[in-house]
Amino acid sequence: MDSLIKNGLLVTSTNQIQASVGSKDGLIAGIYDPGEEPKANEIIEAEGLAILPGAVDMHSHHRQGSEPGFEYKDTIYTSTQQCAAGGVTTSVAMPNVNPPPNTLDLLKKQFSIYESDSIVDWNFNPAPTVNDEIPLLAKQGIAAFKIFMVVDTGRNYPHMPGIGVHDHGRLLEIMQHCAKVNIPLMIHPHDQALMDVIEKEFWERQERDALAYAKAYAAHDGVIWETAIATVLRLQRAAGCHLHILHTQTSGSVDLIRQAKAAGQKVTCEINPWALFLGCDWSTIERLGSYALSYWVPEKNAPGLWEGLNDGTIDIVATDHAPHTSEEKEIGWQDGWKAHTGTPSTQFYISMLLTAALEGKISLERVVDAVATNPAKIFGVQNKGDIVPGNHADIVLVDLENEYEIKDEDVLSLTGWTPYAGRRLRGKTILTLLRGKPVYKDGKVVGDKGYGEQAIARQST
């Protein structure tokens, strides 16, 4: 045995027990009752700590593409440093980089940056916007394709022209291609035609700031989200692909997805930390403006969202980690449509979920399921997401006892800020192991650039 994590609270998706976990050659070798462990070269004392599987984050934005573009916000290196510190051992990124990978050639170029720069294991969701490339992209071990239905007005990032698709015919066609190659399709649902009308009403009233932006996106009880979800659910029924809906954030969306699942449709979905912990409180939006956006999730949605997450209608939690600079947010006080949307969240979301579990909002097991086990299962990410013999020794030790405070100066993103500064949480990461090796230890990222490997996904047929 190479190493033994001794006598911690092992939390899996199904139970929590006091146990020790052994690893050998980067793989989990065994789980033992305290006092019954075999000998090991290295002992890691875990008394008083919880042992969790490393998180598998299916939705992150690492900003760096094969040509210069958005690296001033964050790079693959700095993004994956935040992953290591936050207990994320597999991070899957989205295609809104420069240029957006939608061909085999561009995807391979993108992969090569990860191979040289990533600290944690990684994968990348290309954009399925070129029909002939889809079968080629599908053979690269990818976990999913990604489509944004949103096209930005007033700015050209984060939803740049060329990757937004909201034409229903094109969506159906893309879904048919994804079904043929048996790769899930992630969709950011958005009804652009309705948004055009809603935005116009706000602008005609001279309401343009971040608060107006928040209200526009939440207008008419989240109509832009729910009509888009209803549409893509109906198209899924026509195409038969595996549809994975992003940004679930209204209780009406949860109802639609619950119905589709009950009818046997191949649909899964995510929720993002900001919907549970940030945008769900109007006073936060007033205080932080564009720094709090992504979106406003009016308070009345919270019970339905937590219920959906607890009962599994919402399958997974994914970060939608989306760093932007302070300058790109400050402009939102005057013009919310010009501010780049999204919030950084990789570094602290596990702590926020664990704190919610300790407050009784969700079980520890369901947190582990939603951040690690279920994402690996749904997307066929091999040997990840669960602490069982034979899987990669991707293990996180967290402190569930002591509180700590989130501070801007601890943020590892190039942007240097977090909307969660000042919060007191439990569940601080103490140690992150990736394939048996520490990538975060004693408050420091210790993982090497380029240690991360592609987390290969294999879809069951």
Ligand SMILES: [Zn+2]
């Ligand atoms: Zn996103």
